[in-house]
Amino acid sequence: MTLPSSPPAPHRPAVEGAFAPRKIIHVDMDAFYASVEQRDDPALRGRPVAVGGSRQRGVVAAASYEARRFGVRSAMSSMAALRRCPELVFVRPRFEAYKAISQQIRSIFADHTALIEPLSLDEAYLDVTAAAGSATGIAAAIRARILADTGLTASAGVSYNKFLAKLASDHRKPDGLTVIAPGRGEAFVEGLDIARFHGVGPVTAARMKDLGIATGADLRARSSEELDALFGKAGRYYYWAARGVDHRPVRPDRVRRSSGSEHTFAEDLTTETELIAGLAPAVAAVWRHCEASGTLGRTVTLKVKYADFRQITRSRTGAEPVASRDALDAIGRDLVRGVMPLRAGVRLIGLALSGFSAEAATDRQLALAL
Template sequence: MSDSSDPGGAADPAPPPVRKIIHIDMDAFYASVEQRDNPDLRGKPVAVGGSRERGVVAAASYEARKFGVRSAMPSVTAKRKCPELIFVKPRFDAYRAISQQIRDIFADYTPLIEPLSLDEAYLDVTQNLKGIPSATQIAEEIRARIRAETQLTASAGVSYNKFLAKLASDHNKPDGLFVITPRMGAAFVESLPVGRFHGIGPATAAKMNRLGIETGADLRERTLPFLQQHFGKTGHFYYWIARGVDERPVRPDRIRKSVGAEDTFAADLFTLEEAQAEVEKVADKVWRYCEKHSIRGRTVTLKVKYADFQQITRSRTQQMPLASAADLLGIAFELLAGVFPTPKGIRLLGVTLSSLEGAAERDDENGTGETGARQLTLTL
């Protein structure tokens, strides 16, 4: 906990009852599914998504990661790092089906499940359906059942809050389990580089580094006013996680804030007509999802990525939720027209609908301690 004598800090809250939180993270999920279903891929460097020339890597097997291949890496870069890399087309229907299998396992232990994506989730097992007092035992049982029922491996982190459970699940990957007890929490955080913290991305980590904040210990030395001055409302979150404190509950009912679709093209687009044809496809994908889930939104965002990987976005917000696919497409076309004539080829286009109403989907964890928004990205 913090030193209450810190003149610029904040008084520590009364210690809440110790919770038992598990973070389950499937190991290289998409790539592992492909290797499971195709024995010829086992033991080989595999990248799901993209292609040898275009696109980006959606997931990489551990064999590929040894060469420095990572998700979101341009395919051409991944191939340069690993010439033997095998690209596999993603099968999201298969991944979703397996993800549901895994969530069904979770539901045998607790109803308090907060999915972050298809391959990871938080579980609150403080009060669990099996009456098991040990969260570590529950995590071990879940991992064993995942292996037996899906032939896949999962890593687990166990701790007294979400932030530390997430850190713990990364500690012994792949196929590992790590526990951070209340007595270990603050010291564990102090030793880590801030770039390892969930909720602190590369840009924020770089900013912290410029301010002399390299580790959790450095972060803990900064006062709450200092962090709020430099990082706004998330400064409060950073102040407390540096002390191993995170009071966010596991929330199974968080609402998704945006729905989007995008596509990367085999050849760059240069004309408005070509771009309109592609935008129509992604906008249709978004609207069909919204229709299926009775979702409406007010803000349309167009995403454009050029051949040199420069990326821009353009948005427009309406006073009332969009009523039809034609409304969505019309605004997307107007935003698209604003980027033409294009100075260079376009490799990717995306359309997102946000400011949603009536959304029934789960939202992702944003890691900042604030109620956050995640974009559901639909695959074409």
Template sequence: MCGGDSRQSVAGAGQGPDASESAPPRRILHVDMDAFFASVEQRDRPELRGRPVAVGHGRSRGVVAAASYEAREFGVRSAMPSVTALRKCPELIFVPPRFDVYRGISAEIHAIFADYTELVEPLSLDEAYLDVSLACAGGRPASAIAEEIRARIHATTGLTASAGVSYNKFLAKLASDQNKPDGLTVIPPRRAGAFVAGLPVGRFHGVGPVTEAKMHRLGIRSGADLRARSLAFLQAHFGSSAAHYHAISRGIDPRPVRPDRPRKSIGAETTLSQDLSALEAAAEVLERLAAKLSGPCAEKGLAGRTVTLKVRFTDFVQITRRRTLSRPLTETHEMLEVARQLLAGLHPFPRPVRLLGITLSGLVPRTEGAAARQLDLFDEAGPGGG
């Protein structure tokens, strides 16, 4: 519908566990704009249409914030270093981000959501969950609401959105990604089982590359493989995450849609492909992590007063170091400098490092950080930092 060439599908075949004769299933939508930042730039600059575009800075140390679908065909992805993106696609066009423009369009989109339900949980500028159960109580299909929302977004902004419809957040998010761009996928309870069973585990929320590789080593490659493992087996191999994996493999996700949930922190971490002992090599990893945080901070208009460094060693001992500042940090290089200082305080490392992470907390509107002047630091030892 959106743009005249949308795709709609009904996924799976089987019985969903959340279905109940006494309590009708919830109607949850996940609406996700298609290549949002890049699509805005292509909309506003006709010469970019049909060409590979990356939103970000093309400097040697830059990072891709978003990539158009033309760029994605070459393997360009968000959070990828600019030099890697250019190596994959030499014709890639870098466009500096315009977060004020993106926030304005996002406000228009969320105003449309508000016409259908008060239960809207924004995940970022370009995606949100909507609980439309009440709007469907009179018999109106959730899929019809999703199509209408997508059509209104296109008419208002000139941009396309994809949507997923199901009875919980986990499945709705999976569904919205199924027919991108400009698609709609519905996963009703009776068909959820087969849909989940046929997915690779890497598609599941909470299963990152490291966990995916571990699951593969255990012979778990699909939702069906994951569902076949007992909770005890999963607890033995995945600890506290086991209950989550056990539930989602069965299409179970009781989380409610929480409107206007406040963001307490923004973080990024990575398990290293090679253990590191050198300070310079570990500092380079922090640079990439800080760059990954800059996009979410800018698009949400947030700054933070506290930087927390997370370090896990090869023996799985984990420590944190934290520094709180008198004014909120608004720039990536400021956040990175604090993280580097915290890391330097741990060197020489007692053992090689296998995981590094940075978290920004004490979040406030970005305008507060821009207005502040003083930078008085005081150190705090984080939990386990002894």
């Protein structure tokens, strides 16, 4: 999630909500893929379920709440998931079914507003500023209609900007509705554990806590200059997030032109084997976007940041879009081999796919590497 890199314009107040506040809803389906499988197969209800591949190189695309209690999460390797939950049931993904249900849910949104920004098959932002009725009432009506029409539950967050609405939808999952009213955003954020901020990963959260930044209030106490010095470009994001500020509009029919994922490691990676293993979650995350959006890309870019913070990228563009997760993984591995031998230990590795073409995947059945 990206907040404005500059402060609000001079004619706008520093506190979001004091000037013409928007009414934003973030709707997030609860464990969507796994919930669909449990709905359609009564034998799976109440059991720990993972949608994805059970083979050695398989990846969890989604986990039911029963599985999450064991620590099973999306993008986790299947073998790691099984170690945490030996009773885990793996189910092959049915993306055509998920897409059909997603379209059904999208039509429910459209009954309330045309300002819909889908983020994936299972979540979206809605701007209901101009809609009749309260945003809270609309969110409640949407959740009730989703349950009645699909048999699935959704969580929703209501607030005056996208950042807070997203935080709110996560607050009481599953099957929750949380409202952050105008004027209360900063107070809501100040009590949050820093690890719950979007854009603060485990390594950054640990570093912040070492610096005495454990909550939103601690983060807000640091100056913009100090955060810039500590965290670079991300410092500005942290500064405004701590104040609950986000002026981004809801963008209907947003076209995403690339998808990327990166991970910072607690200990530097030093071997080819470690780099390839470290790249696996990024491959899984990027391919999940391809599956959810029905798009395929032609250009694969590897990002490597060394322990001294120097950074390099390596790219490969094919004549045709990358057609499978196995192909994406193979290209990523080749790009890793291309940066060997390493000039120093690696603290961050990432992968991005760009040059998207929706037409290339319109009629395909997308599936995980099983």
